[in-house]
Amino acid sequence: MKREITCIGCPMGCLISAEVENGSILSMSGYTCPRGEIYAKQELTTPERAITTLIRCAGATPLSVKTASGVPKAKIPECLAAIHAAKVTLPVKEGQVVLHNVCGTGVDVVATRDISGSWLMVSG
Amino acid sequence: MMERQLDLLIVGGGPAGLAAAIPAHDAGCRDILILEREQHLGGILRQCIHSGFGLHIFKEELTGPEYAQRYVQMTLERNIPYQCDTMVLDIAPDRTVTATSPVHGVQVFRPKAVVLAMGCRERPRGALGTPGTRCSGIYCAGTAQRLVNLEGFMPGKRIVILGSGDIGLIMARRMTFEGAKVLAVVELMPYSSGLKRNIVQCLDDYGIPLLLSHTVTDIRGRERLEGVTVSKVGPDRKPIPGTEIQYDCDTLLLSCGLIPENELSKTAGVTLDRATAGPVVDQHLCTNVSGVFACGNVLHVHDLVDNVSEEAEEAGKQAAAYVAGTASDVRLVAEVEDGEGVRGLVPRRITGTVTAPVKLMFRPANVYKDAQLETLVDGEVVATRKARIFTPGEMVTALLLPKFLPQDGKCHKVSMRIVQ
Numbered sequence: 001m002k003r004e005i006t007c008i009g010c011p012m013g014c015l016i017s018a019e020v021e022n023g024s025i026l027s028m029s030g031y032t033c034p035r036g037e038i039y040a041k042q043e044l045t046t047p048e049r050a051i052t053t054l055i056r057c058a059g060a061t062p063l064s065v066k067t068a069s070g071v072p073k074a075k076i077p078e079c080l081a082a083i084h085a086a087k088v089t090l091p092v093k094e095g096q097v098v099l100h101n102v103c104g105t106g107v108d109v110v111a112t113r114d115i116s117g118s119w120l121m122v123s124g
Numbered sequence: 125m126m127e128r129q130l131d132l133l134i135v136g137g138g139p140a141g142l143a144a145a146i147p148a149h150d151a152g153c154r155d156i157l158i159l160e161r162e163q164h165l166g167g168i169l170r171q172c173i174h175s176g177f178g179l180h181i182f183k184e185e186l187t188g189p190e191y192a193q194r195y196v197q198m199t200l201e202r203n204i205p206y207q208c209d210t211m212v213l214d215i216a217p218d219r220t221v222t223a224t225s226p227v228h229g230v231q232v233f234r235p236k237a238v239v240l241a242m243g244c245r246e247r248p249r250g251a252l253g254t255p256g257t258r259c260s261g262i263y264c265a266g267t268a269q270r271l272v273n274l275e276g277f278m279p280g281k282r283i284v285i286l287g288s289g290d291i292g293l294i295m296a297r298r299m300t301f302e303g304a305k306v307l308a309v310v311e312l313m314p315y316s317s318g319l320k321r322n323i324v325q326c327l328d329d330y331g332i333p334l335l336l337s338h339t340v341t342d343i344r345g346r347e348r349l350e351g352v353t354v355s356k357v358g359p360d361r362k363p364i365p366g367t368e369i370q371y372d373c374d375t376l377l378l379s380c381g382l383i384p385e386n387e388l389s390k391t392a393g394v395t396l397d398r399a400t401a402g403p404v405v406d407q408h409l410c411t412n413v414s415g416v417f418a419c420g421n422v423l424h425v426h427d428l429v430d431n432v433s434e435e436a437e438e439a440g441k442q443a444a445a446y447v448a449g450t451a452s453d454v455r456l457v458a459e460v461e462d463g464e465g466v467r468g469l470v471p472r473r474i475t476g477t478v479t480a481p482v483k484l485m486f487r488p489a490n491v492y493k494d495a496q497l498e499t500l501v502d503g504e505v506v507a508t509r510k511a512r513i514f515t516p517g518e519m520v521t522a523l524l525l526p527k528f529l530p531q532d533g534k535c536h537k538v539s540m541r542i543v544q
Contacts, residue, residue, distance in 0.1 A: 012512055064173035076329075112190050
């Protein structure tokens with residue numbers, strides 16, 4: 001299958017074309033530096049994204065969270081649904097794991113801020 | 125009315141204000157006060173829940189709240205006094221600062237030095253000249269970001285974004301994650317000023333189209349926004365008739381640039397620069413008003429918060445030195461001018477005896493491929509640097525070495541230009 005991706009290594013944004021079959025790269029062209037080649041190989045075979053989003057907490061400001069590392073790109077919608085459905089008890093501390101092993105990815109979801117137990121909906 | 129003498133007053137408790145307070149304290153300046161108009165320290169980073177901050181300063185990728193918290197923590201550990209929910213109303217040229225807050229009422233401060241760290245604000249619809257009705261549903265992207273990420277409200281369900289700066293791109297993904305449909309990101313220029321990484325990971329990943337050389341030419345809706353018309357623009361940036369595309373949407377987000385917030389700088393008598401819309405400063409971040417320093421987005425709009433922290437650190441050190449009476453000499457030795465392809469060089473002035481390299485920052489005026497950056501002193505090229513690309517989205521930092529600046533008591537002209 002023919003695929004085209006934009007390199008994110010630098011502002012050049014080289015367009016990289018590749019022939020990919022069953023997760024292996026048959027041919028690849030368009031990258032112009034070693035960083036681009038490394039990026040393209042990863043992006044074409046095992047693309048990953050770290051997710052940052054919110055968990056709603058009743059009566060409080062939303063809790064900002066992140067996946068501790070990248071999850072497979074194809075699993076983003078599934079992971080988002082699981083994170084958004086997670087229940088969190090206040091107080092929460094930055095760095096606290098709020099969801100273990102999201103969707104079997106082996107990646108934890110952690111809080112990126114503190115919310116105290118006595119949070120009042122006044123200011124964000 | 126309360127009136128208080130103090131050493132250093134910092135206006136703004138965001139990344140710049142905190143990063144200025146910490147080194148000032150560490151340099152021995154203990155009579156500091158940070159004034160913050162929000163109810164929390166941390167500034168705009170509190171609502172920037174995405175990651176990508178801190179790679180330079182902390183050597184790891186942090187989210188906005190995490191980056192802010194590190195500086196809040198350093199401020200708290202030092203017991204540096206701060207007062208939130210406090211709005212500064214006026215700074216007089218003699219550095220008298222008038223502020224107001226619900227708890228303290230009107231307060232007057234007479235600090236020995238002031239650091240301006242008020243940040244910037246978004247260019248609103250009124251400044252864009254976009255035609256159409258004045259219905260609800262039109263937000264600046266950063267306002268929408270605040271509503272969603274801090275206050276927990278969704279501004280709408282079907283969204284068009286005008287402007288492809290990083291805030292617009294980040295919001296395209298954020299709104300998608302929260303269940304909205306982002307129909308398109310529309311950009312007037314033939315290139316995006318956002319990072320490639322954000323175009324790929326915020327738009328391409330979710331199949332959101334980026335329409336370059338397009339703009340919004342009509343806004344429809346009586347009470348609430350019902351739709352927008354988007355047209356292609358020519359090289360003159362004027363809409364081309366017959367290219368209209370209709371979008372049915374309930375929300376239009378504007379990500380059309382940031383403006384340093386300098387109303388207070390003006391009342392203080394600080395001279396502003398036309399290109400950056402921020403104060404004219406020397407390499408020590410000192411403005412034309414003695415004892416008044418500026419750093420962060422109030423000085424010029426940065427691309428990375430790491431650069432803000434670094435700049436603010438210098439402002440804090442210099443403000444502390446000013447308070448201690450050890451400030452460097454402010455005799456003008458060079459004026460800095462933008463050359464071809466270079467916009468908004470900071471600092472504009474070089475003062476005193478230059479012994480360390482002077483860090484100059486600017487934004488390229490356009491996209492230049494395989495180009496060369498040249499530094500000129502009195503019209504002579506003294507240094508060159510090649511790059512594969514310069515784009516307006518990424519700030520350029522260049523060092524001017526002391527050996528290139530004649531120390532002969534005269535005022536020299538320094539400039540930079542991009543040649544292809």
